Amino acid sequence: MAEKNKGRLTKVLDYLKYDDPFSKGVSFCPGCGLELLLRFIPRVLGNDIIITGTPSCSAPVLLGQNKQSWHTLSYFGTLMTGAAANATGLVRYYKKAGIDNTVVCFNGDGTANDIGFGNLSGAAERNEPFIYICYDNEGYMNTGIQKSGTTPYGATTTTTPYGTVHKGKNLRRMNLGVKMAMNKIPYTATATLSDLEDLAKKLLKAKKAKERGFCFLHVFAPCPTGWGANPADTIEICRQAVKTNYFPLWEAENGKIRMTKTVKKPKPVSSYTKLMKKFNHMTDADLQILQDDVEYETCLLGGLSVLEAECQLPVSAQD
Amino acid sequence: MNTTAISSNIQVITGNAAAAIAAKLARPDVVAAYPITPQTEVIEQISSFHASGEMDCELITVEGENSAMNAVMAASLAGGRVFTASSSWGLVFMYDAVLATAGARAPVVMVNVNRETPGIIAVSSGQQDMISTRDAGWIFLIAENCQEIMDLVLQSYRLAEDYDIQLPVMVHYDGFFLSYLSEGVEIPAQETVDQFLSVLESQPKRTMLRPGEKLGVGTHGILGGYMELRHKHVTAMERSKAKFDAIDQEFADIFSRSYGGQLEEYLTEDADMVLVGSGSMCGTIKSVIDEQREKGVRIGLVKIRMYRPFPHQALVKALKGKKAIGVVDRSLAFGFDGGPIYTELKAFETKLGGAKLVSFIDGIANTDITKTNVKQMIQMTADLADGKDVPEVTWVSYPKANKDKGEK
Numbered sequence: 001m002a003e004k005n006k007g008r009l010t011k012v013l014d015y016l017k018y019d020d021p022f023s024k025g026v027s028f029c030p031g032c033g034l035e036l037l038l039r040f041i042p043r044v045l046g047n048d049i050i051i052t053g054t055p056s057c058s059a060p061v062l063l064g065q066n067k068q069s070w071h072t073l074s075y076f077g078t079l080m081t082g083a084a085a086n087a088t089g090l091v092r093y094y095k096k097a098g099i100d101n102t103v104v105c106f107n108g109d110g111t112a113n114d115i116g117f118g119n120l121s122g123a124a125e126r127n128e129p130f131i132y133i134c135y136d137n138e139g140y141m142n143t144g145i146q147k148s149g150t151t152p153y154g155a156t157t158t159t160t161p162y163g164t165v166h167k168g169k170n171l172r173r174m175n176l177g178v179k180m181a182m183n184k185i186p187y188t189a190t191a192t193l194s195d196l197e198d199l200a201k202k203l204l205k206a207k208k209a210k211e212r213g214f215c216f217l218h219v220f221a222p223c224p225t226g227w228g229a230n231p232a233d234t235i236e237i238c239r240q241a242v243k244t245n246y247f248p249l250w251e252a253e254n255g256k257i258r259m260t261k262t263v264k265k266p267k268p269v270s271s272y273t274k275l276m277k278k279f280n281h282m283t284d285a286d287l288q289i290l291q292d293d294v295e296y297e298t299c300l301l302g303g304l305s306v307l308e309a310e311c312q313l314p315v316s317a318q319d
Numbered sequence: 320m321n322t323t324a325i326s327s328n329i330q331v332i333t334g335n336a337a338a339a340i341a342a343k344l345a346r347p348d349v350v351a352a353y354p355i356t357p358q359t360e361v362i363e364q365i366s367s368f369h370a371s372g373e374m375d376c377e378l379i380t381v382e383g384e385n386s387a388m389n390a391v392m393a394a395s396l397a398g399g400r401v402f403t404a405s406s407s408w409g410l411v412f413m414y415d416a417v418l419a420t421a422g423a424r425a426p427v428v429m430v431n432v433n434r435e436t437p438g439i440i441a442v443s444s445g446q447q448d449m450i451s452t453r454d455a456g457w458i459f460l461i462a463e464n465c466q467e468i469m470d471l472v473l474q475s476y477r478l479a480e481d482y483d484i485q486l487p488v489m490v491h492y493d494g495f496f497l498s499y500l501s502e503g504v505e506i507p508a509q510e511t512v513d514q515f516l517s518v519l520e521s522q523p524k525r526t527m528l529r530p531g532e533k534l535g536v537g538t539h540g541i542l543g544g545y546m547e548l549r550h551k552h553v554t555a556m557e558r559s560k561a562k563f564d565a566i567d568q569e570f571a572d573i574f575s576r577s578y579g580g581q582l583e584e585y586l587t588e589d590a591d592m593v594l595v596g597s598g599s600m601c602g603t604i605k606s607v608i609d610e611q612r613e614k615g616v617r618i619g620l621v622k623i624r625m626y627r628p629f630p631h632q633a634l635v636k637a638l639k640g641k642k643a644i645g646v647v648d649r650s651l652a653f654g655f656d657g658g659p660i661y662t663e664l665k666a667f668e669t670k671l672g673g674a675k676l677v678s679f680i681d682g683i684a685n686t687d688i689t690k691t692n693v694k695q696m697i698q699m700t701a702d703l704a705d706g707k708d709v710p711e712v713t714w715v716s717y718p719k720a721n722k723d724k725g726e727k
Binding site: 076081089090119 | 383529
């Protein structure tokens with residue numbers, strides 16, 4: 001067992017070519033998925049990336065606090081409403097000035113799916129050459145755990161609390177990854193922290209694909225504090241999210257969807273939901289609604305990947 | 320630098336076209352904009368220049384004004400020269416980015432084609448959009464005619480990108496009255512503009528966000544750093560006053576056109592009474608002044624060209640010792656009796672050597688500030704100078720407002 005684990009670890013290390021530009025300790029919640037992801041990105045993509053981020057959980061680490069910075073990357077602190085437009089301005093100027101660049105626009109689901117979706121959509125339409133990474137912790141965590149468009153059905157947040165009338169969020173979550181893939185941008189992918197080789201490969205693919213235009217990575221990033229989970233379980237939560245098909249791993253080149261990890265016998269969604277408190281109150285009937293939603297999404301994804309294989313996007317529309 | 324302009328040509332063009340051509344002559348690296356009446360023609364013209372290869376810039380046809388401002392702010396902080404244009408609701412939609420651009424000290428140049436903003440969707444002129452954003456930390460310049468639009472855009476780059484200033488500049492001009500007005504505009508030759516702007520190249524490089532240079536912008540500044548940045552911002556705005564005057568002088572040397580910097584004074588020296596105005600109304604006011612002067616009325620005009628920072632020292636200097644001053648506002652200070660520029664000037668009343676002030680509100684929502692209106696303003700200012708009882712605030716084209724203050 002130990003040998004097997006060691007083997008896995010070595011494979012991940014192959015992708016870590018660069019030094020960690022972050023301070024060894026940052027004052028973040030223990031087990032934070034966002035921090036683990038943020039440290040991983042430059043170690044794969046290099047320390048000459050320009051990373052942009054919004055006022056959010058990522059802000060203190062990414063943008064620094066007061067006069068201190070916690071990393072040595074070039075960065076840009078943007079507004080939630082215009083993160084993708086900001087990155088657009090950067091890449092367009094670098095293009096004009098002939099400066100090689102990799103701009104990583106790094107935002108939570110609130111920015112990407114909700115308040116900043118308009119300009120994310122616009123950047124996709126114009127096929128702007130940068131990488132947009134959404135770390136999805138399914139809510140507004142920095143402001144105190146409010147619901148977002150990607151908060152799943154039934155989850156409690158401070159704006160969808162458990163009460164006598166409403167029992168958590170009574171709306172289904174939006175599928176940001178599929179929304180973006182349907183723009184036929186050069187590269188779209190989902191990833192999470194339990195499958196680091198997959199994540200690293202996708203980052204590198206995106207770095208290459210951004211030469212042809214817009215790339216979008218939707219990364220599942222648990223928030224132990226907001227979700228009421230054990231900080232030690234962050235990776236396990238990611239693993240269960242994949243194994244239950246709650247968060248399937250796939251990629252799409254020019255919109256052509258391909259699963260990168262096929263789950264042959266998906267576990268029931270309860271093996272994922274039981275790892276955190278935000279679903280604790282849900283009855284079996286409520287869980288069934290979530291289960292149905294997961295199955296619907298998986299079915300849709302499967303259907304799309306089959307359809308996309310049959311349909312040919314005109315060459316002129318690809319780049 | 321004392322070179323005469325070479326091979327300029329005069330064309331009959333609209334105010335919007337003047338803005339677009341000026342932007343082209345400034346050779347921006349990145350232009351991002353979104354159409355809105357009455358600004359639309361600016362971005363249409365630039366798109367046309369871009370399509371024909373006349374303009375070698377990155378043109379970003381964004382999905383909304385908010386993105387336009389975000390994009391040009393970022394491009395500017397990365398080191399580029401940028402341009403954008405908006406108006407009214409568009410300016411309001413980009414407001415968070417307008418604030419961020421000023422806070423980041425990004426030397427963005429934009430034109431704002433003045434149009435009404437709040438409440439009723441009015442496709443009509445008025446300076447309310449400018450007033451609604453006046454404390455955003457931008458330098459605000461106001462043009463009177465199409466030629467001045469062209470000249471102010473060119474001067475704006477010198478001001479915004481100056482190493483000692485580094486602040487965004489907004490050039491305002493009256494929507495409908497100037498945006499679609501065609502008049503003869505002298506378009507300078509590209510070489511002359513290049514020469515005028517070349518001063519910026521000899522200055523130290525401003526901080527630029529570049530890959531691998533371990534430099535960030537937009538850091539959270541919560542404690543003392545924030546106060547420091549704000550204070551530096553305010554002092555840079557103060558510096559911009561003298562700088563703008565100097566740029567105007569240099570512009571006059573090269574292009575043979577001078578406006579007087581922060582203020583343009585029209586027959587003020589021997590005047591007993593002065594009207595204070597801004598924008599397109601000043602042309603009408605000047606023509607009425609010419610007529611009144613023939614009748615022996617000693618009236619002059621102070622035209623505000625720089626509205627932010629507020630040119631109070633220059634205003635005090637120009638207005639000190641006059642008997643009466645009528646301030647014409649094309650916008651409202653909601654919840655305040657008197658127009659915005661009037662109330663601001665009122666703060667310096669004690670420095671005006673006993674001059675009496677009166678507020679005129681006119682020209683809102685495309686209401687024409689006619690010569691008759693201006694004559695009425697001059698008459699009321701004269702009455703004030705003679706010690707007669709004149710109401711503090713007069714809605715010139717809406718007499719009912721003056722009679723019935725208690726209306727619901």
